[in-house]
Amino acid sequence: MQVRWEYLTPPEFKKLVKEEQICILPLGILERHGEHLPYGTDGLSVHAIACRAAELEPCVVFPTYWFGQGHEASCFAGSVNFPPRLLYEMLEVLLDQIARNGFKKIVIFSGHGGNSHFLDYFAMTQLDREVDYTLYILRGAGKRQLALADMWETKYGHAGEEETSQIMAITPEGVVKLEQQVYEEPILPRMDLTQQVPGVHSGLWWYAKYPLHVTESPSHATKEKGERMIEARVLDLADRLRAIKEDKVLPSLQQEFYERVRRVPEGD
Template identity: 30%
Template structure:
C-alpha cells in the first residue's frame, strides 16, 4: 500500500507503474450526538479505506472530508456540500487519476447522503473509460446484527449509535466521550424516505439508537468484516476489468 498523504510524486509514479488502483474515502462533517466528533464519518471511512488499501496494495488517497449532509443541517457544526459539488469533486479526482495512469478507483463511502452523488460520478467516469467501484460498507447490516447488543433505530439506519461508536472506539478512542453517550429512539415519520426531510424535525439529540454498549472490540470486528467483504468485491471487479 502507498499512502498518498505522505508520498512524493516519484513514489506515486513508481506505484502507478505496478498497476495499482486508488482508494478514496468519502466522509462528511456533521453532528453525531454529544459523544462523537463532527468528523466521525470521515474518520471511519478513512480507517476502513486504509484497511482495504492494505489488503489490495492500493494507493490510499486523502479523504474527501465534506459530503452531502443536508439532512443534519439542523444541528450546529454540520457543513454540507451540494450533491452536484460532491459529484463533480469525485469526477475531477477520478479524471486526474486516469490522466496519471491509475488503473481504477475504489470509493469508500462513510455517509448515506453521499451515495447518489458518488454513484453518478462513477457512471460518468465509467462512460469515460475509467473503472470505478463504489462501496458503502458492504455487509454492514449483517455484521451489526451479529455483533451489536442494541437494536438499530430503524432498518439499516446507523447514526451515532452502537455501531458507529464502536468503530470510532477502534479507530480514534481519544475522540469519543462515552460519559456523554445517551440513547434516543425517535419515531420516524410515515413519509420518511419519501420526501426531503431534515432529521432534526423528529430527533433532539442527534443520536439514533443506543451507543452505550459500544466497544473497541466490536468496532474492530465491524471494520474487519467490512474490509474483508470489500476486498472480495474488489477482486471480482478487478477480474472483470482486467486490472
C-alpha cells in the same frame, strides 16, 4: 507497506500505479454524530478501513474527501455543505485528476449513508462523458460484516452502538466521549413521514425521525466490538478490491457504450 497517497514518495507512487492502477477514494462528511462522537466519524472510519485493506490488496488510498451530501445535518453546528452543483463538479474534477495520474480504476468508498442517493445519480450522469477510467461505487455490507449482526445489543443506528464502537477502535484514547451522551436511551424515531403523509417523500424524512442526529444506545459500545467490526470490514473490502482488479466486464461495457454513443448522430 505504504499505501497513502500523501505519504508515498514518487518512486513508490509510480510503482503502485504501474502495478495496480487502482485508487480508493474514501468519502465522508462533516456532520454531528450526537454529543459524544467527532464530526469526522464517517470519513475517519472508511479511511482507516481503506488503508488496512490496501495493505492486503495493494492500491493507492487517496486522502479522505470530506465533502458529500449532508444537507440533513445543516441545522447543526459543525456541518459543512456545498451547493449541489459545486459538490457535483468538485467530485467529477477530483476523479479526473486521480485518473490523470495513471489510475484506470477508481473506487469510491463512502462512509456516510446520506451520500447514497447523490452517488447513484452521479454514477448515472457519468455516462454522458467519455473518461479513460472505470468508476466503482461500493454499496452494501460484506458477508463478514453481516455475520457480526448478533454481536450488537441494539440495531444499527447513526452514532449508535455500532458506529461508536468502530470509532473507539480506530481513534486515539479520549476521542470518543461517552460521558457527553446525555440523551435517554434507547433513542427511538420521533415520527415516520411515510406514515404521516403516505406516498410522499421529503428531504425532512431523516430529521423527522432523529432530530438529535443520534439513534439507539451509544452507551453499549465497546472498543472490542469495534475492533471485530473493523477487521471484518477490512477483509470484506479486500475481497471487493481483488474482484475489482480482476474485473473486465465493466471496462468492456463502458467501451461498448461509448461506441454506441458515438454512432447516435448516424442514427443508431
